[in-house]
Amino acid sequence: MAAHTFFFFIFLFTNFCLYSSPTTLALFSTYHPPICHDHEKSALLQFKDSFTIDEKWLVPCDPKFEAWKVDGGEEASDCCMWDGIECDDITGHVISLDLSSSCLLGSINSSSTLFQLLHLRSLNLAYNRFNYSSIPSALGLLPNLTHLNLSYSFFSGPIPSSISNLSKLSSLDLSTYYGSKLKTNPDFKTLIGKLGNLQVLHLDRVNMSSTVPNDILAISSSLVSLSLVECNLRGEFPFTRIFQLLPKLEDLLLDSNPNLTGDNPFGVQDTSLSWMGNLAKLTHLSLGGSNLVGEIPSSLANLTNHSVLDISSNQLTGNGSKIVV
Ligand SMILES: *[C@@H]1O[C@H](CO)[C@@H](O)[C@H](O)[C@H]1NC(C)=O
Numbered sequence: 416m417a418a419h420t421f422f423f424f425i426f427l428f429t430n431f432c433l434y435s436s437p438t439t440l441a442l443f444s445t446y447h448p449p450i451c452h453d454h455e456k457s458a459l460l461q462f463k464d465s466f467t468i469d470e471k472w473l474v475p476c477d478p479k480f481e482a483w484k485v486d487g488g489e490e491a492s493d494c495c496m497w498d499g500i501e502c503d504d505i506t507g508h509v510i511s512l513d514l515s516s517s518c519l520l521g522s523i524n525s526s527s528t529l530f531q532l533l534h535l536r537s538l539n540l541a542y543n544r545f546n547y548s549s550i551p552s553a554l555g556l557l558p559n560l561t562h563l564n565l566s567y568s569f570f571s572g573p574i575p576s577s578i579s580n581l582s583k584l585s586s587l588d589l590s591t592y593y594g595s596k597l598k599t600n601p602d603f604k605t606l607i608g609k610l611g612n613l614q615v616l617h618l619d620r621v622n623m624s625s626t627v628p629n630d631i632l633a634i635s636s637s638l639v640s641l642s643l644v645e646c647n648l649r650g651e652f653p654f655t656r657i658f659q660l661l662p663k664l665e666d667l668l669l670d671s672n673p674n675l676t677g678d679n680p681f682g683v684q685d686t687s688l689s690w691m692g693n694l695a696k697l698t699h700l701s702l703g704g705s706n707l708v709g710e711i712p713s714s715l716a717n718l719t720n721h722s723v724l725d726i727s728s729n730q731l732t733g734n735g736s737k738i739v740v
């Protein structure tokens with residue numbers, strides 16, 4: 416066996432030396448990416464078939480399933496060619512599934528065949544209707560997930576702690592509609608504390624009343640975008656420390672948390688405003704409709720890189736006229 420392999424290698428090698436360029440060219444021009452694996456294809460079809468496709472809904476949606484067939488000719492039978500699917504060029508495994516706004520209606524649980532797609536790196540199921548299912552804890556079994564987007568999809572219940580298993584996660588969007596029943600656990604700190612690569616965290620309208628704002632500080636220092644709009648946050652938000660601990664932060668949105676107070680977000684007492692220096696990267700600061708009290712410092716005007724600044728509906732006073740956004 417070993418000898419056989421050895422001679423085969425010699426054969427390849429001499430061939431390569433003799434016809435180096437043409438062989439290489441031929442290799443590339445006839446290269447076909449691998450077609451999808453049968454078990455992943457059937458997992459996808461069963462996943463799709465576990466839902467009703469309901470196009471009659473207020474929010475426009477577009478089912479991507481025209482080509483999704485067991486047998487639809489050479490091209491259609493390769494699931495890597497289907498709408499919403501991306502496969503790895505070398506292994507042929509499904510690595511990305513984008514079924515956002517695909518008119519899916521129905522429940523989902525951890526037995527779903529979705530969780531057989533073990534190689535997924537990106538999963539987007541935003542803007543479907545999952546009938547107030549819990550977010551399946553089996554998501555914690557997809558070890559290579561870097562992007563998870565389940566926003567505006569009618570999930571309910573607590574965010575499962577298994578999400579903390581997703582150590583490669585860089586973007587998590589679980590934002591939802593007003594009146595949702597999605598909430599964070601009291602151990603939210605443990606959950607996000609393990610997501611060391613997180614850059615984007617959007618949890619708009621997730622009920623975070625059981626989370627102390629200070630727990631946010633457990634988040635990864637690589638965070639770039641944090642959006643916690645209308646999250647029922649209560650208590651003092653650690654503005655001073657967050658800008659020290661999250662030097663890459665560009666977006667901070669905390670609007671409509673009426674019971675949120677600040678440790679002087681604009682540094683009334685801390686006249687040195689040392690944390691302001693850390694705001695240089697901030698391009699979007701939105702704090703409207705919270706209960707922040709204090710005086711807006713004129714130094715805010717120095718933050719020329721703000722593309723959006725909304726500090727309306729707070730009890731802030733001061734020389735706002737100087738602020739040019
Ligand atoms: C939604 O869930 C309820 C019960 O939780 C069930 O009775 C109903 O059939 C489900 N609807 C769909 C479309 O799955």
Ligand SMILES: *[C@@H]1O[C@H](CO)[C@@H](O)[C@H](O)[C@H]1NC(C)=O
Nearest residue numbers: 465466522523524525526527
């Ligand atoms: C999960 O959902 C499927 C249908 O999608 C259902 O047949 C099964 O009973 C559910 N399992 C659990 C544990 O609820």
Ligand SMILES: *[C@@H]1O[C@H](CO)[C@@H](O)[C@H](O)[C@H]1NC(C)=O
Nearest residue numbers: 508532533534535557558559
């Ligand atoms: C996850 O990614 C690593 C590194 O890219 C790879 O070696 C491994 O096979 C992947 N695992 C799965 C289940 O795709």
Ligand SMILES: *[C@@H]1O[C@H](CO)[C@@H](O)[C@H](O)[C@H]1NC(C)=O
Nearest residue numbers: 552553554555556558577580
């Ligand atoms: C976390 O991931 C490991 C390895 O992929 C797996 O064995 C374990 O069951 C997962 N835990 C949860 C809670 O999903």
Ligand SMILES: *[C@@H]1O[C@H](CO)[C@@H](O)[C@H](O)[C@H]1NC(C)=O
Nearest residue numbers: 515541564566586588615617
């Ligand atoms: C989640 O998906 C929706 C729909 O595709 C998109 O609008 C939104 O920006 C995504 N969220 C993130 C954090 O990328």
Ligand SMILES: *[C@@H]1O[C@H](CO)[C@@H](O)[C@H](O)[C@H]1NC(C)=O
Nearest residue numbers: 595596598622623624625647
């Ligand atoms: C948020 O969660 C708390 C505690 O879990 C609950 O008492 C409260 O009613 C919830 N708020 C909303 C708007 O659902």
Ligand SMILES: *[C@@H]1O[C@H](CO)[C@@H](O)[C@H](O)[C@H]1NC(C)=O
Nearest residue numbers: 624647648649671672673674
């Ligand atoms: C804010 O706190 C007050 C008093 O504790 C409470 O009555 C009110 O419901 C809270 N509002 C929100 C949106 O949490």
Ligand SMILES: *[C@@H]1O[C@H](CO)[C@@H](O)[C@H](O)[C@H]1NC(C)=O
Nearest residue numbers: 694695696697717718719720
């Ligand atoms: C504003 O942004 C530009 C480019 O994004 C950067 O070069 C510049 O240093 C920033 N200004 C400040 C005050 O940080």
Ligand SMILES: *[C@@H]1O[C@H](CO)[C@@H](O)[C@H](O)[C@H]1NC(C)=O
Nearest residue numbers: 687688691713714715716717
């Ligand atoms: C704002 O910029 C002006 C002019 O560059 C500078 O004199 C002042 O110290 C700055 N203020 C703060 C708080 O950084």
Ligand SMILES: *[C@@H]1O[C@H](CO)[C@@H](O)[C@H](O)[C@H]1NC(C)=O
Nearest residue numbers: 710713732733734735736737
């Ligand atoms: C506001 O700015 C103007 C012009 O720079 C200055 O004359 C005035 O004293 C400032 N008012 C306060 C309250 O800082």
